[in-house]
Each structure stands twice: as C-alpha cells, then as structure tokens.
Amino acid sequence: MRFSVPALAVVFQLIVNTCAGAADNRAALVIGNSSYKNAPGLATPANDAEDVAAALTGLGFDVILRRDGSADDLRAALGEFSDKAAKADIALVYFAGYSVNPGVDGYLIPVDARLATSSSYSTEAVPLRAVWSGVAKARKLGLVVLDALRGHPFAKLERQDRADPAGASGSSETFRNVLVFFAAEPGKISEDKISEDRTSGDGAARNSPFAAAILKYLAEPDLEINFLFRKVRDDVRSSTQQKQTPYMYGQLSRDKVFLNAVKQAYLSDPSVAQPCDELTAAPDGPTRVAEARSIAIVKVETVVDAITACTDAVRRFPAVDRFHYQLGRAQFAKRDYASALASYKKAFELGNTRALYALGTMYDDGTGVGWDPSLARFYYEIAAKINFAPAIVRLGLQNERGAGGPKDLAKAHALFRQAADLSDPGAINKLGEFAEKGWTGARNLKQARAFYEKSAAMGDPAGMVNLARCQANGIGGRKDVPGAKLLLAKAAEAGSLEASDILSHVQRPKRR
Structure with a gap:
C-alpha cells in the first residue's frame, strides 16, 4: 500500500496521542536564557527556545515562551504554566540556560541572578522541583527537558555535585508521571558547539547539540517517546564525538506516547x-x-x-x-x-446520500447491472428529497425523457430549478435549454444565453457547448466565432465528446 506522506500531512492533524487514539490537551513552557547579567553569555539558548517553541506549537501544544527571563519572569511563567498543566493531558517544560547542582534537586538560573551566597538560591533561582511539580499536574504525563548543564557560572560558590540524579531527598515516587530528560549525564556538562558538519555556513551553530537533536526527532511521525529519547541521545553522542550523553530520569506507564502521531491518529479515529x-x-x-x-x-x-x-x-x-x-x-x-x-x-x-445517487446511475445507465430506469428513479427520488443536487438533475432528465415514468416537462423544469438553486451548473444549463426551446413558456433566447454563460463560467462542459453555439450563430446576443472556438476547445479539454466532434468538423480542411 503506497501512501503519500506529504498528502497525508495536509489532512492529518499533528497531535499528541496515545495508542488508545484519543486526542490530548497539551501545554508547554519553553525558556531560553542567553543574556546573563552576572555570568558569561550563552550563544544558543534563545535560539533553542524559539525553535523548540515553534516545533511544539506545530504539534498542538499551547506554548508559553520566555527568552532571557528574570527570576520574577520565570516564576510568573511557571505559575501560568502550572494552571494550564492542571487542565492538560501532557505537559512539557523545556529550559536552555545555566543550572547549578545536577539532578532534580538542582536550580534553573534566571538572567538576573547574582548568587553571591548559598542562601541566594531560594530567592534568585528556580528550583527544578518546582518545575517538576508543575508538569506533574498533567493527567497523563509530564516532561521536563533540560539543556542546562553548562558548567558552574558562579565560581565563588561551592558546588555540591551528587552522583545520584534524584538528589539526597529526591525520589521517583514523588511524581510518578514525570520524566526528566537531561542534556548530559551527572558530572558532565553539555557542549556549546557541535561538529563542523552540523554548523551553519559561517561556522556558528544556531542550536546546541541537544536542541538540534530534539528538533530533528520531534518532527518524525509515529516515533514513540522512548525511541525519540534514544535517538536524541545517540545523535548528541555522535555530534559531540562521544563527549556528551543525555540521560532520562523517571518511568513511563505502559501506554505508548507519541508526540507526532500521524498513523496512530487515523488508525483510531x-x-x-x-x-x-x-x-x-x-x-x-x-x-x-x-x-x-x-x-x-x-x-x-x-x-x-x-x-x-x-x-x-x-x-x-x-x-x-x-x-x-x-x-x-x-x-x-x-x-x-x-x-x-x-x-x-x-x-x-x-x-449515505451519495451512494443513493451512485446506485441510481448504475441502473439508469445499465452499467454493470440490468438497465432499470424505474429503480434508478426510486433512488434519485430519495436523494432528491434530501437536496442532493446531482440526483435532482438526473431525476429532472428522467422526467424530461419519460424514463422510468411519465414524461413531465413542467416537473423536469421545477427539478432543474431546485438543483440550480443549489448551484449545480448542469441544472443551470438545462434551464437555458428550456428557455431557448420554450418548453414551459415563451422562448427567451437572451435569458437562455445568460443561463449558458453562468453554467459555462462554473465549468460545465454542456453549458460551454451551448454558449459556443449561441456565440457562433449570434443567438441571444452578439456573434463571436473566435470566442465560440475557444469555448469548444475548453469543453473538449474538460471531456465533452460533443465539443471534440464539433471542433473536428470545423477544423476539417474544405474540399476544393
């Protein structure tokens, strides 16, 4: 089976989804801090945040984006996000910038932090546990993605690294539905630069290796989240020549989770x-x-x-x-x-109304079944009662010809009028024929031509042929032979055999 992924992408929503197939509410807080006031600036976090926010928005997340946020900015954003997370099925926080202390007892550093004393953490930094607590409010899963282990920028403070990523007081039992994805393993720092083949033309990298890998795999359809993280890990290791290895802390439930569930969506809904x-x-x-x-x-x-x-x-x-x-x-x-x-x-x-019409046409034309205009009329009449224009036109034609029942031009005209009111171009063309022939009243050639013009403008080949005939002979208006030929060519291109026959006759060389 050959499915076009670009074509499917037009009609399938990019949704966060579980295998059960139900669409989820999604919330995200994305932070990128580059311009630190009291520490060396960082090249990529603002870019990383901007790009990740755009990618998550495309996946259906309600995103709060903060760049170069102060302590007050980040606390306010976290409060706003926590309210959204409580109503979400999946909540995600992405942070790029400085952090101190590894593991879940670490701190995210705002751009205005000074951290002159150890006690400054409580007032100047944002505890990772507060972020963890925010995403834990989500009904199904909370994700914290940290591209933040870039060394200790405040050298005057003693750094207390711990090998245990949960920290002394931490435990995965606290928030069972939360995963934390770190850019580097404990005791390591993340890379600010990537290999030359992954940089822009001027040699400067727009994104960190971790962010670049996340952006690469977020877009991959039907990639279960465990495999997404594994691919990110392998990509980062490759781009940093094995210097940096991301790791994940926490446990998932048995439900599979997809951040870009193309196939999963259509399989279930x-x-x-x-x-x-x-x-x-x-x-x-x-x-x-x-x-x-x-x-x-x-x-x-x-x-x-x-x-x-x-x-x-x-x-x-x-x-x-x-x-x-x-x-x-x-x-x-x-x-x-x-x-x-x-x-x-x-x-x-x-x-299904269209199936009614399809059944009618099979019996009306005798295609694949015995010709039975009466049965065709039965199907058309049912579809006509629910205003399906093609069936109304076919029923009008049957009344015009006397197929499947008595001939009744007045009823046929009423049916064509009904379908014309539904903007059916074929019905409008038939109104023109009735006006031209005077079948239900006095002949009105000018009105007939107006109907043909409207039908032709809507792309009806029969309307084009009738209008071309009027133009060629000056019926209901001025004569226009070149215009008639153009209309016939257009009708022939649209599949009109009548137009093709007329053109063939007109273009045939005259005998001398």
Whole structure:
C-alpha cells in the first residue's frame, strides 16, 4: 500500500496521542536564557527556545515562551504554566540556560541572578522541583527537558555535585508521571558547539547539540517517546564525538506516547481523514472529510491502492458509511461492478446520500447491472428529497425523457430549478435549454444565453457547448466565432465528446 506522506500531512492533524487514539490537551513552557547579567553569555539558548517553541506549537501544544527571563519572569511563567498543566493531558517544560547542582534537586538560573551566597538560591533561582511539580499536574504525563548543564557560572560558590540524579531527598515516587530528560549525564556538562558538519555556513551553530537533536526527532511521525529519547541521545553522542550523553530520569506507564502521531491518529479515529479518503478524492475536489462530496471516478493509476485502503477502512470502521461508499467508487473504477453494487448498497443502508445517487446511475445507465430506469428513479427520488443536487438533475432528465415514468416537462423544469438553486451548473444549463426551446413558456433566447454563460463560467462542459453555439450563430446576443472556438476547445479539454466532434468538423480542411 503506497501512501503519500506529504498528502497525508495536509489532512492529518499533528497531535499528541496515545495508542488508545484519543486526542490530548497539551501545554508547554519553553525558556531560553542567553543574556546573563552576572555570568558569561550563552550563544544558543534563545535560539533553542524559539525553535523548540515553534516545533511544539506545530504539534498542538499551547506554548508559553520566555527568552532571557528574570527570576520574577520565570516564576510568573511557571505559575501560568502550572494552571494550564492542571487542565492538560501532557505537559512539557523545556529550559536552555545555566543550572547549578545536577539532578532534580538542582536550580534553573534566571538572567538576573547574582548568587553571591548559598542562601541566594531560594530567592534568585528556580528550583527544578518546582518545575517538576508543575508538569506533574498533567493527567497523563509530564516532561521536563533540560539543556542546562553548562558548567558552574558562579565560581565563588561551592558546588555540591551528587552522583545520584534524584538528589539526597529526591525520589521517583514523588511524581510518578514525570520524566526528566537531561542534556548530559551527572558530572558532565553539555557542549556549546557541535561538529563542523552540523554548523551553519559561517561556522556558528544556531542550536546546541541537544536542541538540534530534539528538533530533528520531534518532527518524525509515529516515533514513540522512548525511541525519540534514544535517538536524541545517540545523535548528541555522535555530534559531540562521544563527549556528551543525555540521560532520562523517571518511568513511563505502559501506554505508548507519541508526540507526532500521524498513523496512530487515523488508525483510531474515523473523523480524521483516512488514506481511503485521500485516494478516492476527485482530482480537482477537496480532500477534507467534511467537504469530500465528489462523485467523480477514482483515478485508474491509484485504484488498486484505493481498494486496499478502503477495504482496510471498512474493516476498522464497519459502521462508517463513507468508507463503504468510497470502496464502491474504487471498485466501480476497477469495473468490479458486483462488488461496487454491494458496497453502495451497504453505504445506502448506513445513510449515505451519495451512494443513493451512485446506485441510481448504475441502473439508469445499465452499467454493470440490468438497465432499470424505474429503480434508478426510486433512488434519485430519495436523494432528491434530501437536496442532493446531482440526483435532482438526473431525476429532472428522467422526467424530461419519460424514463422510468411519465414524461413531465413542467416537473423536469421545477427539478432543474431546485438543483440550480443549489448551484449545480448542469441544472443551470438545462434551464437555458428550456428557455431557448420554450418548453414551459415563451422562448427567451437572451435569458437562455445568460443561463449558458453562468453554467459555462462554473465549468460545465454542456453549458460551454451551448454558449459556443449561441456565440457562433449570434443567438441571444452578439456573434463571436473566435470566442465560440475557444469555448469548444475548453469543453473538449474538460471531456465533452460533443465539443471534440464539433471542433473536428470545423477544423476539417474544405474540399476544393
């Protein structure tokens, strides 16, 4: 089965999702501190935060972004974020900048921190445990991502490193649903520079190795979070020549978590556009589920994939009418008429209006079934009652011809008027024919031409042919032979055999 990932990306939401398939509420706080007032400035954190915030926004997170935040700024942002996290399924904090002390008992350093004494931590820095507590409010999972181990910038203070990442008082039992992902393992610092092949053209890196890896793998579809972190770890080790190894602290539940769940979304939610929807959409029609009203034949070159995709959709969602209808369209395109008839009937039983029309056309045209205009009329009449314009037009044609019932031009005209009010170009063209021929009143050539013009402007090939005839002969308005030829060429390009025949006759060399 060949699915186009770019095409699917247009119609699938990039959502945070579990295997159960339910869309989650998501909140994130992203902080990048580069311009420190009392410590050496850092090159990439502001860029890292900006880029990570954009990536998370694209994944559906409600993001709070802070760059070069003071202590008051960060505390206010953390308070705002904590309120959002309490209402979220997944909450995430990303911090790039300085930190002191490793592990979960460390501190995140605002840009205005002085840290002249050991007691300054409580007033000038943000405890990592406060961040941890904020993300822990999320219903399913909290994530803390720290690109912050860049050495001790305040040399006057004694640094108390601990090998235990949980700290002396820390325990994973405190917040069971929280993961902390550190840029480097205990006792190590993160790299500010990356290898030359990963830098920009002028040799300066926009992002840290850790941020660059996160940005790379956040965009990868259907990557479970455990594997995402493993790929980030391996990428960072490679780009820093094994100098830096990220590590993760905490435990996940049994549920798989995806930050960019493309396949997971469509596998579990029929309201999300499926490959079946994409492959059975008309070439010039919309692909969104709510607007997928096309009845055009499936492309021949994609019919096998369409049948496979729609068969799979029917298997997963047997009560969803549109998948049975679209499977029928694909089967019809393959000329498997018996299967198409069965699929259309199933879709009809589930309430699909387009399937009613498709059944009617099969019996009306005698395609794959015995010709039965009376049964066709039965299906058209049901669809017409719920204002499905193509069925109304077909029913009007039956009344005009006397197929499947008595001939009734007045009723046909009323049906064409009904469909025209629904903006059907074919119905508008038929109103022009009735006006030109005077079938339900006096002939009105000017009005007929106006109807043809409107229909042609909407792309109806029959309307183009009729308008070309009027222009060629000066019917209902001025004569315009060059314009008529252009219209015929356009109608022929749209598939009108009548237009092709007329052009062939007009362009045929005259005998001498």
